[in-house]
Amino acid sequence: MVIEYKTRTQVVVEAIREKILKGEIKAGEPLRQAALADELKVSRIPIREALLQLEAEGLVEFEAHKGATATKLSAEQVTELFELRALLETELLRLAIPKLTDAELDQTELILQQMNDAYQQSATSGTWSELNSRFHLSLYRAANRPLTFEMVQNLNSNSDRYIRVHLMLAGGVTKAGPEHVQLLDLCRQRKVEQACVVLKQHILGAAHEINQLVQKLDADAGQ
């Protein structure tokens, strides 16, 4: 049995990341080191180190002497984020499909079922979102591209909070379900190009909807 010792910094990274993804800390909001330190019962050192790591993930912006804020993406940036995902994820899928084992495909199908369950129970958007990421990533693992995979993971966590907002306010899930089934099916049939097209549409479609939402929210906030 392996006991995972975590440094305070690691714990803090996870705590703050969750806060941002959940929307508990909103985009653009400043992250005061002292306040976070107080809340999480650590000194400011691990807080600072955590913020630096989150900056690397793109969830936080750090400005010298001014402090950190949760990154606020413009509509253009959201678009770029999703287009970048589309580019990298289709590439991973293209490489992965020929190598996917039946066991991996079954495993992925299981995640799909869990997503369905989560949706039926109208669980929090957090768990659905988590499963959504796992579904996508489980298809890419076989590509055996650790560096690219890690990048995609980061981009996913960045998209995540926008997806969650989308799930809450619009019915983003209804469309995703059938698309996931179709995608997995094409993977089973090893239809590489078709699968990539579906994946690309899946990502860009979500981007489009989220974009409209972001613009609307920005407009509301601007009043």
Place this chain on the structure above:
Amino acid sequence: MVIEYKTRTQVVVEAIREKILKGEIKAGEPLRQAALADELKVSRIPIREALLQLEAEGLVEFEAHKGATATKLSAEQVTELFELRALLETELLRLAIPKLTDAELDQTELILQQMNDAYQQSATSGTWSELNSRFHLSLYRAANRPLTFEMVQNLNSNSDRYIRVHLMLAGGVTKAGPEHVQLLDLCRQRKVEQACVVLKQHILGAAHEINQLVQKLDADAGQ
């Protein structure tokens, strides 16, 4: 006039990055915080923060309670790094070419001339490498993709030290010269697809040569 105040951390990031790129710190070598702090005349706090940032750039690996080491890439990882660059950079070039202004093209040509000068004077590989990055990046800026651009910048700095070794040990520059000229020419003519093909070959060709070198070095080291 804008005076740029830099925090100690920022200074340290640049110092250590240069050390790694120059080869002063070799791949796999441990980075002792106390030693670096002593050498750079700062406390360990800015050193730690700098190491975290360099980890995000991929130049350093950080393991809890064990410290940081300069990342050592295997042949596979070098291949992936360059293939990822090829994917992202051709995408940026594709988007950039239609938008490139004559002024930008002239600017880029200037860099090309400087590279030629640097080569003639057999300057250090550092300045050539620096110019090489600037040449490539100046073609991508017009794509107007800040996120992707930043990623490419990181990947470039990662490739950099391998390119520098390549420059020193093999004659990597000789081929690059004509390829750069050809690439810029195709950009001027707005021949998007041809330019992308040349760029891809340019990157993957370098990858291939560097790979052979890396394998040879590893084999030598393993004896």
Place this chain on the structure above:
DNA sequence: TACCTCTTTTTTGTATACAATATCCCAATG
């Protein structure tokens, strides 16, 4: 010699304290 175990030393992780910078508030001036 090989291997375990306890101790010592080195190195990293984090709290605290202080320094440097930015921000806010308010009075004085045009």
Place this chain on the structure above:
DNA sequence: CATTGGGATATTGTATACAAAAAAGAGGTA
């Protein structure tokens, strides 16, 4: 009234000090 300057306050940046973990060594046993 708007604006500028300057001091008080809040916030970040960094040094120092100590705690915790890992690595290196020393001694004993089979």
